[in-house]
Amino acid sequence: MFSGCGVYSFTGTTLSPDLKTITINNFSLQTAGGPTNLSLNFNERLKEYYQRYTNLKVVPNNGDLVLDGSITNYDLLAVAPTASDQAGLNRLQITVQARFVNNKDESKNFEQSFSFYQDFPQNQTLTQNEARLVPRILDQLVLDIFNKTAADW
Secondary structure, three states, rough: OOOOOOOOOOOOOOOOOOOEEEEEEOOOOOOOOOOHHHHHHHHHHHHHHHHOOOEEEEEEOOOOEEEEEEEEEEEEEEEEEEOOOOOOEEEEEEEEEEEEEEEEOHHHHHHEEEEEEEEEEEEOOOOHHHHHHHHHHHHHHHHHHHHHHHHOO
16 A cells, blocks of 8 residues: 655654664764864764664674764854944854765765854853854754755755
């Protein structure tokens, strides 16, 4: 009764059934800014997401899929200039360079930069907002990487 093309699951993944494992190597911190635990938080969120939304087993090495990379930018930018030449908003932007290897299908391999940001009012400091904004940004980066690797979006 049900038929279709390709592989699809209710979690939105398009992973081939012959893929059983994923190795997520620690993403290194290659930027001067950010909290000291930024890389650790990102790595744990990434592993947790794949465990929760795929049937893949996270293994320390030699996975069918391998994901690694680095956090390359942690930038605070002034945006939305006002008439008085001041920024109306501040923007925290984090960029991750990811490398993905599919050991069962090399045509799926890629290296790509992923970036996301959150804005906050110019009359507030980064310190006031960092604990709230960083988790949101990391969650979106994890989702973007997941969609590129497992959902083929």
